[in-house]
Amino acid sequence: MKKDLYKYILGIADNTLILGQRLGELCGHGPSLETDIACTNISLDLFGQTRNYYQYAAQIKGGNTTEDDIAFLRKEREYLNVLLVEQLNTDFAYVMVRQFLFDVYHLLFLRELQKSHDVRLSAIANKAVKEVGYHYRFSSDWIKRLGDGTEESHQRTQNAIDDLWTYTNELFHQTDTDKSMIQEGIGVDTLKLKEEYYKRVSEILQKATLQIPESKWFQKGGKEGIHTEHLGFLLADLQYMQRTYPNMEW
Amino acid sequence: MKKNWPLWEVFVRSKNGLEHRHFGSLHAADSEMALENARDVYTRRNEGVSIWVVESKNITATNPENNGELFEPAQDKVYRHPTFYDLPDEIKHM
Numbered sequence: 616m617k618k619d620l621y622k623y624i625l626g627i628a629d630n631t632l633i634l635g636q637r638l639g640e641l642c643g644h645g646p647s648l649e650t651d652i653a654c655t656n657i658s659l660d661l662f663g664q665t666r667n668y669y670q671y672a673a674q675i676k677g678g679n680t681t682e683d684d685i686a687f688l689r690k691e692r693e694y695l696n697v698l699l700v701e702q703l704n705t706d707f708a709y710v711m712v713r714q715f716l717f718d719v720y721h722l723l724f725l726r727e728l729q730k731s732h733d734v735r736l737s738a739i740a741n742k743a744v745k746e747v748g749y750h751y752r753f754s755s756d757w758i759k760r761l762g763d764g765t766e767e768s769h770q771r772t773q774n775a776i777d778d779l780w781t782y783t784n785e786l787f788h789q790t791d792t793d794k795s796m797i798q799e800g801i802g803v804d805t806l807k808l809k810e811e812y813y814k815r816v817s818e819i820l821q822k823a824t825l826q827i828p829e830s831k832w833f834q835k836g837g838k839e840g841i842h843t844e845h846l847g848f849l850l851a852d853l854q855y856m857q858r859t860y861p862n863m864e865w
Numbered sequence: 866m867k868k869n870w871p872l873w874e875v876f877v878r879s880k881n882g883l884e885h886r887h888f889g890s891l892h893a894a895d896s897e898m899a900l901e902n903a904r905d906v907y908t909r910r911n912e913g914v915s916i917w918v919v920e921s922k923n924i925t926a927t928n929p930e931n932n933g934e935l936f937e938p939a940q941d942k943v944y945r946h947p948t949f950y951d952l953p954d955e956i957k958h959m
Contacts, residue, residue, distance in 0.1 A: 647870070649891050649902035656905050753901060760894070 620733070621675045622695070622792045623802055625685070626838060627728075628668030629696035632686060633846070634717060635661035636853050637704060646707050653753060654710070660746040667739045687857035691840075691847050698837040699782035701846045705775070708761055708768065712775035715754035719815050720786045722751050723808045732800040755819050762823025769824065776820065777828050784833035786812070793838075871920055873899040875907055878915040885917050896920075 638658035645651025669682035676685075699717055704710050725747055728740035761772040787809045789797070796802025817827050836842065856863060870892040876885035888907045893899035899918040908916065927935060939945070 647892060649893065649906055652909075653902065653905040656909055749904075756897065756901065760898075 617675055619792050619795050620801065621672055623796045624668050624672040624675070624736070626695040626790070626792065627724075628665045628672065628685075629694050630700050630717070630721075631661040631668070632665040633694070633696045633849065634700040634713075635659075635665060636849055637700065637702075637713075638710070640704055640852075641710065650707075657714070657750050657753070660743075660750070664739065664743045664746070667742070671735050671739070683857070687854050691842060691850055693840060694837075694842065694846065694850070695840060696837050696846075697782065697785045698834055698843055699779065699785065701837070701843060701849060702779060702782065703845055706771055708771035709775040709779070711754055711757040711761060712772060712779055714750065715758045715819070716779055716783055716816065717786075718747060718751040718754050719819075720783075720808070720812055721747050723811060723815075724803055724805065727803040727808065731803070736801065758819055758825070759823045762820070762825040772823070773825055776825055780828040780830060781832065781834045783812075783816075785835040785837060788835050788838055790838050870894050871922065873903075873918045874921050874924060875899075875903040876917040876919075877903070877907055877913040879913060881914060885915065888912075890921060893918075 635658045638654050638661070641651060641654045642658075643651065645654055665686070666682055669685045672685055673680045673682050699713060702709070702713055722744070725740045725744040729737055729744060731737045731740065758772065761768040763769070787805045789805060793802055793805070797804045820827055834843075871894075872890055873893055873896075874890050875888045877888045878885045888903075891899065891902050891906055893902050896918060899920075900916055903916050903918055907913070
């Protein structure tokens with residue numbers, strides 16, 4: 616049970632860590648000063664949430680484990696994030712579509728996690744849900760702007776949707792850990808969120824004059840530690856300092 | 866793209882009961898985006914409880930070249946301040 620809870624927490628927190636890192640890559644490279652600050656603000660929100668989860672996980676693991684060990688010293692296969700969040704910042708449309716597809720899920724997920732029997736997880740969710748409410752507002756606004764914008768912004772956004780769509784279904788994939796945590800009343804039964812998720816996403820895409828992909832074939836693997844080729848490079852960046860100067864501190 | 870976004874002036878109310886004050890300016894495509902950008906650029910350190918934005922072109926301002934005729938005549942008219950009245954002792958906090 617303790618081991619399951621530890622893994623379950625990592626499954627939530629690795630999503631926010633990896634997405635936060637991807638957004639952080641935009642720092643100083645956003646399309647305008649204002650959107651640059653907005654994306655890095657979201658990144659910092661996600662890192663804040665990640666720390667809350669990792670501190671809890673470190674406590675469960677016990678010994679001398681710290682939040683930093685969990686963030687920086689695991690191997691690629693030990694990260695349990697969904698594949699969606701590790702995808703590249705190909706262009707601004709990809710950044711916003713990835714964000715939007717995750718935010719819709721994240722908001723629905725946190726609203727359920729607020730009801731968790733685990734008081735600590737429910738407290739973290741209570742705090743995070745407001746931040747994510749804003750992320751959702753920001754990304755869904757941008758989807759509408761880009762989709763219903765110029766011919767080029769529409770085409771780029773449609774490309775991103777077509778490309779990233781294949782990673783959406785994994786959000787609802789349940790591992791054995793997920794199942795056992797749902798039974799304990801701690802975890803969120805994500806299957807129950809699926810219908811609402813695709814309904815909301817479709818509504819916004821329609822408003823944005825974008826096509827909903829028809830493909831019924833979906834990627835999965837991230838939640839079991841099997842990642843796309845992009846995660847290794849991201850981790851090389853993320854872990855460089857700790858790997859090169861072990862135990863270094865700021 | 867950025868070049869096409871108009872400029873907006875941002876006014877933030879710091880605390881309940883205080884007035885909105887000019888905080889700065891930013892670029893945005895429309896008023897909704899201006900509000901969101903203002904939230905991210907100017908209130909990320911817990912500065913505000915309310916934001917106004919107005920497109921800069923809608924503000925009519927005095928021309929600094931006219932400062933002489935507009936403002937200097939008031940400089941030597943101290944009698945326009947109500948400081949020459951004898952106040953009864955009973956009136957406090959004036």
